[in-house]
Amino acid sequence: MHAVTLIPGDGTGPEVTAAARLVIEAAGVPITWEEVQAGEAVMAKYGTPLPDYVLESLRRTRVGFKGPLTTPVGTGFRSVNVALRRELDLYANVRPARTYAGIKSRYEQVDLVVVRENTEDLYAGIEHMVGPDAAESIKIITRRASERIVRYACEYAVSHQRHKVTAVHKANIMKCTDGLFLEVARQVAGTYPQIEFEDRIVDNMCMQLVQKPERYDVLVMPNLYGDIVSDLCAGLVGGLGVVPGANIGAGAAVFEPVHGSSPKYAGQDKVNPTAMILSGVMMLEYLGEWEAARRIEEATAAVIREGKTVTYDLGGSAGTMAMAAAIAARV
Ligand code: NAD
Numbered sequence: 001m002h003a004v005t006l007i008p009g010d011g012t013g014p015e016v017t018a019a020a021r022l023v024i025e026a027a028g029v030p031i032t033w034e035e036v037q038a039g040e041a042v043m044a045k046y047g048t049p050l051p052d053y054v055l056e057s058l059r060r061t062r063v064g065f066k067g068p069l070t071t072p073v074g075t076g077f078r079s080v081n082v083a084l085r086r087e088l089d090l091y092a093n094v095r096p097a098r099t100y101a102g103i104k105s106r107y108e109q110v111d112l113v114v115v116r117e118n119t120e121d122l123y124a125g126i127e128h129m130v131g132p133d134a135a136e137s138i139k140i141i142t143r144r145a146s147e148r149i150v151r152y153a154c155e156y157a158v159s160h161q162r163h164k165v166t167a168v169h170k171a172n173i174m175k176c177t178d179g180l181f182l183e184v185a186r187q188v189a190g191t192y193p194q195i196e197f198e199d200r201i202v203d204n205m206c207m208q209l210v211q212k213p214e215r216y217d218v219l220v221m222p223n224l225y226g227d228i229v230s231d232l233c234a235g236l237v238g239g240l241g242v243v244p245g246a247n248i249g250a251g252a253a254v255f256e257p258v259h260g261s262s263p264k265y266a267g268q269d270k271v272n273p274t275a276m277i278l279s280g281v282m283m284l285e286y287l288g289e290w291e292a293a294r295r296i297e298e299a300t301a302a303v304i305r306e307g308k309t310v311t312y313d314l315g316g317s318a319g320t321m322a323m324a325a326a327i328a329a330r331v
Pocket of ligand 1: 067068069070071072081239240241242256257258259260261262263264270271272273275313
């Protein structure tokens with residue numbers, strides 16, 4: 001029996017997590033779900049979007065399955081997602097983006113994995129006003145965090161039979177911060193002779209990904225570029241509705257889709273549950289439930305390929321739960 005902390009999340013989060021849970025349960029994996037609320041819904045009651053019981057549960061179960069949480073723009077509380085990743089030291093954010101047959105996209109052969117550093121960079125949110133008319137944000141890059149994320153990317157490449165790792169940076173301009181990241185990336189990748197290693201400047205990387213994504217394999221980068229490039233990669237394979245993610249640390253992991261809480265669709269049974277379901281596949285692999293993971297991924301691919309019971313973003317008219325039920329039935 002596995003214990004998993006379930007955080008339904010904000011906006012469309014409760015809908016996609018319920019849909020994914022239906023599919024995981026159809027695969028018969030023995031899971032005890034410890035459901036805990038975080039985000040906007042608990043803000044008024046607890047004065048924080050991340051009450052202690054959430055972290056306590058995650059520290060106990062060491063595995064989280066999480067819907068997206070809303071972060072107010074400009075003012076208000078800081079990101080719960082960032083706080084969670086930092087509190088549990090979930091240093092590697094892994095976001096695979098691959099094309100599934102049946103999804104309309106200009107690209108046919110995309111199979112990328114973005115490995116995003118999850119704990120530092122501009123995402124540390126260390127910023128302040130300098131008088132009323134200027135603001136400053138501090139970008140932190142450390143040798144330790146760079147080393148472990150590049151090592152994670154190389155180990156991932158080896159264990160997933162992938163052949164190339166590309167480090168993404170802006171070291172031509174940020175010679176100290178991104179310069180350090182690149183120097184460390186070269187050193188670490190040098191200890192993996194079986195993996196081809198190269199680097200790209202982030203702006204060029206974005207253009208190359210749009211023009212010839214099939215040339216790339218595993219991409220490793222600091223936090224902010226990872227945030228942006230993983231949404232770009234989602235766009236290559238059919239949008240945010242289909243791209244899963246995992247936040248991995250030494251002693252814990254939290255699985256969540258790349259997409260946010262899509263508040264405009266909340267409560268409409270409209271958004272695509274695939275990203276959350278495939279995040280569940282990543283979680284089952286982490287738990288060693290390989291057979292169930294494979295069956296769920298195949299069932300999801302089959303339902304997408306048939307195109308009969310898919311959500312609006314894939315050209316269909318099915319609701320979130322109907323699509324999940326079709327996948328569960330196949331499982
Ligand atoms: P979003 O990902 O919620 O939505 C952007 C657009 O993508 C949507 O309007 C919709 O058109 C599409 N989309 C997203 N998910 C989809 C799905 N499952 N199926 C079909 N289409 C989908 O991004 P946003 O509007 O920029 O952010 C909304 C909130 O989510 C913000 O508060 C943001 O901070 C938060 N957010 C949270 C996470 C997280 O919890 N990890 C990640 C990103 C954004």
